[in-house]
Amino acid sequence: MEADELKELSERSRERGEKRIGLTMAITAVLLAVATMLAHRSTTEEVLLQTRAADQWSYYQAKNIRSHIYTADAEMAALSGAQARSLVNKLQGLARKEKTGAGAVQMEARKLEGETRTASHQSTLFDLGEIAFEVAIVLCSISLLTEIPLFWRSSFVASAAGLVICGVALLKA
Numbered sequence: 001m002e003a004d005e006l007k008e009l010s011e012r013s014r015e016r017g018e019k020r021i022g023l024t025m026a027i028t029a030v031l032l033a034v035a036t037m038l039a040h041r042s043t044t045e046e047v048l049l050q051t052r053a054a055d056q057w058s059y060y061q062a063k064n065i066r067s068h069i070y071t072a073d074a075e076m077a078a079l080s081g082a083q084a085r086s087l088v089n090k091l092q093g094l095a096r097k098e099k100t101g102a103g104a105v106q107m108e109a110r111k112l113e114g115e116t117r118t119a120s121h122q123s124t125l126f127d128l129g130e131i132a133f134e135v136a137i138v139l140c141s142i143s144l145l146t147e148i149p150l151f152w153r154s155s156f157v158a159s160a161a162g163l164v165i166c167g168v169a170l171l172k173a
Helices: 001-078 082-147 149-171
Strands: none
Touching: 001 082, 001 149, 082 149
């Protein structure tokens, strides 16, 4: 084989390698876009759940305060004597009703707080997956610049880590 033929063969093999690296970068970029979208949705879900939990805690406080007010009013009415007995019973009934309702609202608020923690953890995992995909793209870029295939092969490890992390995040849903 002549020197020109060897040079041409070398250039063609380099182009094929660059195409593989480019294809790897494109696929990784798609995975990065999906991970980014899932991270954004998960973060939005977390904020919505936090808001709902805060609303539930406010509702719990309102019911608890009403219960205490009805109890205090019942005690005040009891001081009025026997003629206010029906009012005292009514106010005590309202106080019990509010207290019972407050307990149910408190349980719902705690449940929402748990869901918020889960969404937060899921969002963090998606963010870590994004980082892994970004590292994979950088490794591919380094491979193109340095023509060292080890960087390209390393990008598969980073991509696999991103897939595993995002998979774990999806299982948390």
